[in-house]
Amino acid sequence: MAKKVLVVDDEKLIVKGIRFSLEQDGMEVDCAYDGEEALSLAKENRYDMVLLDVMLPKRDGFEVCREIREFSDMPVVMLTAKGDDMDKILGLEYGADDYITKPFNILEVKARIKAIMRRAGSGTASQETDTVLQNGDLKLDCDSRRLFILGREVNLTAKEFDILELLVKNPNKVYSRDQLLHMIWGADYPGDARTVDVHVRRLREKIEANPSEPKYVHTKWGVGYYYKA
DSSP, rough: OOOOHHHHHHEEEHHHHHHOOOOOOOOOOEEESSHHHHHHHHHHHHHHEEEEESSSSOOOHHHHHHTTTTTTTOEEEEEEEEOHHHHHHHHHHHOOEEEEESSSHHHHHHHHHHHHHHHHHHHHOOOOOOOOEETTEEEEETTTTTEETTTTEEEHHHHHHHHHHHHHSSSSSOHHHHHHHHIIIIIOOOOOOOHHHHHHHHHHHHHSSSSSSSSEEEOOOOOEEEOOO
């Protein structure tokens, strides 16, 4: 089945170029030129990837990303202005899985999209024997990629789930930020350790009763993060 991508940007030439290039690789591409149109399409369709510009008419990319996260864990990649670190950090805070800096090379965009789709696919197609991981009141279903705490489902983004799954499968093992960046985002990912910190903070806000005194995901100061069994 062809992969389906939503491209959102108010610059029609950029959208046209990305669409043409992705369709050449056999993907189905929908396009939106403002935030409201993007949200409408995201609610009506299940996309394998959303490429989302930050600066949009009607609703900006941050708002769109935050609303998408209320009903879906589909991968979202923000398109940000060159050198604007705050945009990148805010995008991750609002639930984006990754970011690409403008101006970009379309070959880089395609490579990043395919890498994220591969990682998302490998998560859903896991052949691990232990498909359901239970630890106290936390239950992680690795096949359906669903998390339950005290019987209540907690919605995680793709990257948040990947981090938690890795830590839960390796209890009490400390992973440095660089290790997590390499294992979750891939060796070719150009981001830095702040990406990991933002995702762990957002993960804690969702799963911890008191994020400042975590029960599950702990920090080994000066080293990294671990899951306490």
